[in-house]
Amino acid sequence: MDISGKSIVITGGASGIGAALARQAVAAGAKVCIADLNIELAQSVAKEIGAIAVACDVTQEKQIIEAIEFAQAAHGPLDIFVSNAGLGRGDPSHAASAPDADWALNWNVHVMAHVWAARALLPAMIARGSGYFVNVASAAGLLNQIGDAAYSASKHAAVSFAESLLIAHGDDGIGVSVVCPQYVATPLLGLGDADAQGNLLTAGDVAASVWQGVADGTFVIMPHPEVAKYSALRGADPARWIKGMQMLRAKAINEQGSISVSGFYKLV
Known part of the structure; x- marks a missing residue:
């Protein structure tokens, strides 16, 4: 899909990959609505690039619907919904140690937010006969994130729902x-563009891959x-x-003293 002239909502669009997606989409001629919990930052980015912004907690179906309605009132029928909002908490100790609240939060942000957007827009x-969903998951959705079972499980579910x-x-x-x-x-890793090197990409690098993938109709x-x-x-x-993942986990403990999700990029 050519995104020029298209109406797009991007959740988690005030920073990181979401903000990079928004900047590149506007530069390509799209009409962008940034939906984010941090409305002040969202409005700042929107003003900078010529987009609009709306407050949105993606754990609330009603707020996703309201964000869609806000965007459509300004830009017409929505062409592309980008479910980008995400989080990572990590396992406190063993693989089942995260509290139910963290599991529920991962599930709602990484899976149900995608479901709710599709439910609102599909009819x-x-x-x-047209529309596009960009669901941002993670390599953990195809592989695994050592040290964050809830994140990994929910990202696997996100990949599965996109496939469905x-x-x-x-x-x-569609x-x-x-x-x-x-x-x-x-910011999810506490890093910025200046930290990118080797396999650690910038948000802009990822955004460029995303929009090229949308142009090509690439699924994964x-x-x-x-x-x-x-x-x-x-x-x-x-x-x-x-066995390889077990060895990587042991390497992380030996070299970093603990399982630090934010430090894993140094090991791969």
Whole structure:
């Protein structure tokens, strides 16, 4: 899909990958609505790039619907919904140690927010025979994030839901891309563009991959090409894959003293 002239909502669009997506979309001629919990930052970015902004807590279906209605009132029928909002809390100790509240938060942000957006938009998109969902997951959705079981499980579910959308509605004219990056220099890791090096990409790098993927109609967008190799290994030899991940976990403990999700980019 050519995004020029298209109406787009981007959740979590006030910073990181979301803000980079918004900047590049506006530069390409799209009409962008930034939806974010941090309305002040969202409005600042929107003013800077010529977009609009709305407060949105993606754990609340009503607020997702209101963000869509806000965007459509300003820009007309929505063409593309980018479910980008995300978080990571990490495991306090063992793999089941995160409290139920953290599991529920991961589920709502990484899965149900995608479901609620699709539920609100699919009927009209199907009726007109066009529309696009960009669901930002993670390489953890194809592989695993050591040290954050709730994040990994919810990102796997996000990939699965995106697949279900495309299987069910690709023939209705609906496009779907699921984005699966590894580590990105964003506020989620406490990093910025200046920290990017090697396999640590900038938010702009990822955003460029996303919009190219949308233009090409790519289902699984992998800004880090090596993820395809790892995913193939995981599928071909699960026992070898698990052993390798166990070794990576041990390396993290030996070199960093603990399982620090924010420090894993230094090991891969």
